[in-house]
Amino acid sequence: MDNVYVDKKHCCGCGVCAQICPVHAIKMVEDEEGFKYPKINPEICTDCGRCRKKCSASSEIKKVDSKFYAVRCKDEELLKKSTSGGAFSLIAKEVINEGGIICGAVFDENFKVKHILSEDISKMRKSKYVQSDIEDCFEKIENELSKGRKVLFSGTPCQCHSLKMLIGENENLITVSLICRGVHSPLLWEEYKNWLKGEDEIKSYDFRDKRRRNDAHTVAYTIGDKETAVTMNEDPLSRIYNKCLSYRPSCYECSYCSADNDFDFTIGDFWGIEKFKPEMYDGNGVSLVITHSEYAEKIIEKVKDEAIVYECSKEQAEQTALKEPAKESILRKLLFKDLVGSKNGEKIQLILKKYGQ
Numbered sequence: 001m002d003n004v005y006v007d008k009k010h011c012c013g014c015g016v017c018a019q020i021c022p023v024h025a026i027k028m029v030e031d032e033e034g035f036k037y038p039k040i041n042p043e044i045c046t047d048c049g050r051c052r053k054k055c056s057a058s059s060e061i062k063k064v065d066s067k068f069y070a071v072r073c074k075d076e077e078l079l080k081k082s083t084s085g086g087a088f089s090l091i092a093k094e095v096i097n098e099g100g101i102i103c104g105a106v107f108d109e110n111f112k113v114k115h116i117l118s119e120d121i122s123k124m125r126k127s128k129y130v131q132s133d134i135e136d137c138f139e140k141i142e143n144e145l146s147k148g149r150k151v152l153f154s155g156t157p158c159q160c161h162s163l164k165m166l167i168g169e170n171e172n173l174i175t176v177s178l179i180c181r182g183v184h185s186p187l188l189w190e191e192y193k194n195w196l197k198g199e200d201e202i203k204s205y206d207f208r209d210k211r212r213r214n215d216a217h218t219v220a221y222t223i224g225d226k227e228t229a230v231t232m233n234e235d236p237l238s239r240i241y242n243k244c245l246s247y248r249p250s251c252y253e254c255s256y257c258s259a260d261n262d263f264d265f266t267i268g269d270f271w272g273i274e275k276f277k278p279e280m281y282d283g284n285g286v287s288l289v290i291t292h293s294e295y296a297e298k299i300i301e302k303v304k305d306e307a308i309v310y311e312c313s314k315e316q317a318e319q320t321a322l323k324e325p326a327k328e329s330i331l332r333k334l335l336f337k338d339l340v341g342s343k344n345g346e347k348i349q350l351i352l353k354k355y356g357q
């Protein structure tokens with residue numbers, strides 16, 4: 001077999017194919033844009049076809065009935081540490097109380113974004129708008145499930161679907177999908193960090209800081225001893241993200257832009273809550289929580305002591321990312337043409353100036 005995917009746009013880079021290949025003929029390799037794709041070693045491949053059968057692109061996610069909630073945790077400290085209304089932490093805590101373990105995205109020591117498994121969710125909080133590397137987490141999840149342990153996986157919808165394709169029916173697997181517009185290229189992020197830090201060290205980076213009570217539309221970072229906080233509108237990297245110029249090719253063909261995907265939960269920002277539930281809104285974030293399973297409904301009941309929960313209609317919860325994928329413009333092609341081959345952040349200033357204004 002030459003390739004797992006027919007078109008690059010069908011590959012979300014989850015790595016399931018590499019994990020299940022019985023002869024280890026597949027490796028995940030970064031392309032020139034910095035996104036990982038499977039590469040098959042033809043000398044080892046036996047053409048068994050398992051990789052294609054288990055690929056999430058080979059089957060659409062089922063659509064199910066859903067319920068819609070606005071959720072805001074009552075603990076103000078937890079709220080500040082969360083991107084939206086703290087729904088992820090509230091749900092994860094219940095699963096941990098049931099003896100489960102959580103898989104979510106963190107910054108590693110070099111601020112690379114990757115998934116880990118842990119009972120400590122503190123580093124998983126906060127959205128990192130870069131494609132997260134699953135590394136060997138799916139294998140570890142299989143291992144935990146085989147011991148009869150509950151596992152909550154939180155990630156982009158493509159990652160959640162891939163994991164469900166790998167595992168099949170298993171009542172101990174709980175999937176929490178983010179509403180997702182797209183993910184930045186890891187190469188763009190790497191080069192941006194190189195440029196930003198110069199000879200210094202990145203001490204912290206927050207894509208969605210809450211100090212201005214502006215729905216977390218502030219980017220805040222500390223380089224060496226210098227702290228910077230700017231609105232997303234003033235931040236060229238956020239502008240590139242908001243113009244959808246730096247996403248993985250599959251994001252522009254995303255088939256998960258729906259409120260009714262067959263996960264346990266879909267969570268995101270509750271944009272517009274101030275219009276019909278103003279008492280829940282103070283600029284510090286409210287979560288949109290969509291439940292798709294009985295288990296998720298039970299969790300919603302349980303979190304009611306620790307959160308303000310308001311059931312709403314599908315119409316009230318609507319947002320673009322639940323309806324259609326991001327549109328790819330010609331500027332995306334040009335941005336990556338400029339980025340390819342960049343080392344030590346050398347091309348970033350040009351890219352920020354050209355595309356981040």
Ligand SMILES: Cc1cc2nc3c(=O)[nH]c(=O)nc-3n(C[C@H](O)[C@H](O)[C@H](O)COP(=O)(O)OP(=O)(O)OC[C@H]3O[C@@H](n4cnc5c(N)ncnc54)[C@H](O)[C@@H]3O)c2cc1C
Pocket residue numbers: 081082083084085086087088089103104105106113124125126127128129130131132154155156178179180181182183267268269270287288319321
């Ligand atoms: C790339 C991306 C795009 C998004 N786009 C939208 C959108 O268009 N509309 C919308 O309403 N919401 C979007 N969100 C979701 C939103 O930003 C919050 O992450 C979500 O509401 C959870 O907030 P919280 O307060 O419950 O959780 P938090 O405590 O802030 O938890 C964040 C959760 O996101 C996961 N996560 C963080 N970064 C990544 C990553 N790179 N890949 C996979 N998982 C990650 C963590 O594992 C954790 O579970 C997006 C998130 C990401 C990461």
